[in-house]
Amino acid sequence: MEWSFDTRCIHGEAHAYQDGARSVSFPIYQTATFGHSLIGHEQFNYSRQDNPTRLQLEEVVASLEEAKEAIAFSSGMAAVSALVELLRPGDHILCGEDLYGGVTRLFDQVCAKNGIEVSYVDTTSLSQVEASIRPNTRLMHVETPSNPMMKVTDIQACARIAHAHGALLSVDNTFLTPVFQRPLTLGADIVVHSGSKYLSGHNDTISGFLVLNELEIADRLRLIAKTIGAALAPFDCWLVLRGLKTLHVRVRHQERTAKKIVETLEKHPLVREVYYIGRPGHPGYEVNQSQATGSGAMISFRTVDQETAHRALKKVRLITFAESLGGTESLLTYPLTQTHCEVPGPLREKLGIDETLLRLSVGLEDAEDLVKDLTQALEK
Ligand SMILES: Cc1ncc(COP(=O)(O)O)c(C=O)c1O
Numbered sequence: 001m002e003w004s005f006d007t008r009c010i011h012g013e014a015h016a017y018q019d020g021a022r023s024v025s026f027p028i029y030q031t032a033t034f035g036h037s038l039i040g041h042e043q044f045n046y047s048r049q050d051n052p053t054r055l056q057l058e059e060v061v062a063s064l065e066e067a068k069e070a071i072a073f074s075s076g077m078a079a080v081s082a083l084v085e086l087l088r089p090g091d092h093i094l095c096g097e098d099l100y101g102g103v104t105r106l107f108d109q110v111c112a113k114n115g116i117e118v119s120y121v122d123t124t125s126l127s128q129v130e131a132s133i134r135p136n137t138r139l140m141h142v143e144t145p146s147n148p149m150m151k152v153t154d155i156q157a158c159a160r161i162a163h164a165h166g167a168l169l170s171v172d173n174t175f176l177t178p179v180f181q182r183p184l185t186l187g188a189d190i191v192v193h194s195g196s197k198y199l200s201g202h203n204d205t206i207s208g209f210l211v212l213n214e215l216e217i218a219d220r221l222r223l224i225a226k227t228i229g230a231a232l233a234p235f236d237c238w239l240v241l242r243g244l245k246t247l248h249v250r251v252r253h254q255e256r257t258a259k260k261i262v263e264t265l266e267k268h269p270l271v272r273e274v275y276y277i278g279r280p281g282h283p284g285y286e287v288n289q290s291q292a293t294g295s296g297a298m299i300s301f302r303t304v305d306q307e308t309a310h311r312a313l314k315k316v317r318l319i320t321f322a323e324s325l326g327g328t329e330s331l332l333t334y335p336l337t338q339t340h341c342e343v344p345g346p347l348r349e350k351l352g353i354d355e356t357l358l359r360l361s362v363g364l365e366d367a368e369d370l371v372k373d374l375t376q377a378l379e380k
Helices: 005-011 052-064 076-084 101-111 126-132 155-164 215-228 234-244 247-267 285-291 306-315 345-351 367-378
Strands: 069-073 092-096 117-121 137-143 168-172 190-194 208-212 271-275 298-303 331-333 357-361
Touching (some): 005 052, 005 247, 069 215, 076 208, 076 215, 092 101, 117 126, 137 155, 298 306, 306 357
Parallel strands (some): 092 117, 092 137, 137 168
Antiparallel strands (some): 298 357
16 A cells, blocks of 8 residues: 555554554664574664664655665764765765755865865756766765755756766755655655754754665665664664654644745845745745755845844844754754854855854744744844
8 A cells, every 4th residue: 555655754664573562652672682593583683783663763764755775873974974985085076065064074074084085066057067077976965955055956957967977966855854855756866864853853863864775775885884883773763753753744834934934034124135945036946846845944044244143143032042953943053153164264155154144943833933033033
């Protein structure tokens, strides 16, 4: 039977593993190891390698992304670190220039040391993508929309370019989630998630995923995950599983609230520019409409000056001034000193990540309350 997306958020395809109790909430197998009855008959071995709660979570996430495989990691960064372990010294990564600062740090400070070349490209320009491909490009990595400038990249077009040159395309789908966008159906090879965000959804756990169809690559990634010990612990697997049960309801509601907040911000005299991919004036609006069914609940905006941005961060009462995104609580982030502090200065300036830029993750609070809080926080 083919269940709808909303049903699969709650049930997945089927239970990966079930014991006699038939508990409705999938059990937390809080164990380091598993006993065996006979040599060669072991279903599970050791929780760094495999665990029923993790397996259940991986099946649900794979199902939501319309994938054959999902691998759960201890964080989004652990997932991206495993992804780049597919590469060898001398290989080249072509990646979107606007992306989460931790990924930039990984590429610049770890991959470079390991002999992997990286170039940062404006992937909203397909001619720039084409021109930046090298004979040794093995991986193209994009966030769409990107963090924090909300740039939209054409996934199908990038997949065509990557594949024509023998490279894999990985797409970070953290911001839109499979509720709104399924990159594998658009030709991407691997989907990356920071599960710490919308998938778990309650600002209470850190997790990450790689999701894909190619079984041979999935086997290599599982080998890397078990070898480097980056798997997600059973309790955190359960938290993400529980969060996923309401994913579809949460993100659609958050999107509706985000649209109301965008209307307020656009009219506010102390706000200079609003970056939200659901507004027809956004440069990526059409491409996003063509490849996603929604625009999500992430908004970046620029205040008229630094003083206003600092004041807003200090004065928010309901909204929390904090890193992260995608949870039930609304968070206001200052990318310059938080999420993107380690992006090299010239790139940060080029992208416009400056002292006036704020990023808002719209939570599940009442829309009017959020508008009230933001408005009072911006005022002198
Ligand atoms: C788009 C995106 N990808 C990946 C990551 C890294 O995920 P984690 O914090 O779970 O390691 C983040 C973290 O903020 C992110 O925003």
